[in-house]
Amino acid sequence: AGLMGTDIKGKTLGLIGIGRIGAHMAKLGWAFGMKVIAYDLRPDKALSEKFGVIFAELDDVLQQADVISLHVPYLPSTHHLINEERLRMVKPTAMLLNTSRGKVVDTKAVSTALREGRLGGAALDTFEGEEVWIEEEFLKRDELAAIPLREAMESFSIMRSEHAILTPHNAFNTREAMDRILITTAENLKAFFSGNPQNTVA
Known part of the structure; x- marks a missing residue:
């Protein structure tokens, strides 16, 4: 309660995606x-x-982890990877961290899980609808898209939870x-103009 925390020594860290950032985690x-x-x-x-990293299936990681940290790209296959069904697998004390992409997480499902006490906490550095908050031009449009606005409101509801932290990407x-x-950036430009592009993205 209040400012009391919990030790992480001995707890289980579950990583979803273990590329360069996931490996550092x-x-x-x-x-x-x-x-x-x-x-x-x-x-x-x-x-x-x-x-000593133990690799397992996604559902097994979600069921065992005390801290779940997401490190995957946003692709059609990862859209709402963390959804209502999967959130029902996690421990009620589990903490969800997302520093990957907002749409990897179903914002409404996280909001509901927090409200119902099925998720211990959420720390989101990226979230659905964030373009509404951070892009002034979005709000100047004659017609505002309903889906981003709805997503932004769901994110806002999470922000009001005492068990959540949202940071601006x-x-x-x-x-x-x-x-x-x-x-x-300078090294990439130098390599490109010398005919040897590096850090290329397909």
Whole structure:
């Protein structure tokens, strides 16, 4: 209650997606003494050997995890990956973290789960309908799209929960990260004009 927290040592960290960011999260969980389980289409044997990451099916990760952290791209196959059905699998004390893409999570389902006490908490750095909040031009349109507005209102309802934290897609925003972005951009331009493109996106 109040400002009382809970230890994470000995708890289970469930990672959904274990690319570069997910792998770093696995290392952090291991460093804090957490059991790390993960779901990914391409399990990383090296992470299992070095940090004890246990790869499992998605539903198994959701059922076992005390902290669920999402690290997947937004694709048709990941739209509402965390939905009403899957939220009914998680522990009522589980914490959901989303720093990937807003539409990976069904906002309405999370709001309902929090309200009904079926989810311990949610920390969302990205969420459905965020374009309504962060893009002034969206609100200047003659016709406002109903779906983003509805999604934004669902996100707003989550923000009012004492068991949720919403941040403005801002997890990357440090001085050091901005320096790295500028350096990488300059290196990409240099490589492109020298005929050797790097960091290309298909």
